[in-house]
Amino acid sequence: MSLHDDGHTVAGWTGTAIGTLGSAALGLAVCGWTPGFALGITISVLALLVTWALHLAGWGKPPGPRPRDQWSPRVRDRSARGGHVDCLGCRLAGRRRAPSPLPAVPGPAVGPEGTGTAATATVPAGDSFS
Numbered sequence: 431m432s433l434h435d436d437g438h439t440v441a442g443w444t445g446t447a448i449g450t451l452g453s454a455a456l457g458l459a460v461c462g463w464t465p466g467f468a469l470g471i472t473i474s475v476l477a478l479l480v481t482w483a484l485h486l487a488g489w490g491k492p493p494g495p496r497p498r499d500q501w502s503p504r505v506r507d508r509s510a511r512g513g514h515v516d517c518l519g520c521r522l523a524g525r526r527r528a529p530s531p532l533p534a535v536p537g538p539a540v541g542p543e544g545t546g547t548a549a550t551a552t553v554p555a556g557d558s559f560s
Contacts, residue, residue: 438503441490445481452477485519486510493517 452473459466484490488506492514500507513525520526 435491435495435498435501438501439484439490440503441481441484443503444484445477448477448480449474482519482522486523486525490519 452470454470455466455473456470457466459470481490488508488510490510491507492509493516496507499505510520511525513520513523513527515527
């Protein structure tokens with residue numbers, strides 16, 4: 431298995447296999463096989479829908495890396511039911527999870543003598559930044 435979490439999921443592999451068949455049919459259409467265009471488009475749309483359904487059922491993965499113990503294709507994603515943060519597929523299905531709040535912004539810097547004023551830099555005379 432790879433050392434990277436690059437989508438080794440049931441949804442990913444199934445969608446890739448079906449999409450490959452759709453691409454092959456479209457390729458045959460370019461070579462002159464008349465039903466290949468309609469068949470290729472249909473199979474490609476089917477690949478999209480099957481991959482999306484498997485992702486929503488928990489056989490995909492959320493955006494970003496997962497913990498190493500969840501890299502096996504046999505492990506279902508338990509967070510899929512509530513939706514993934516920043517996931518287009520989950521948003522299209524109406525599953526919206528709010529992103530975690532941003533960390534607090536630190537306050538202004540305190541001057542050197544603790545006077546409460548922010549420290550400022552001075553530019554020597556004659557120097558310019560342009």
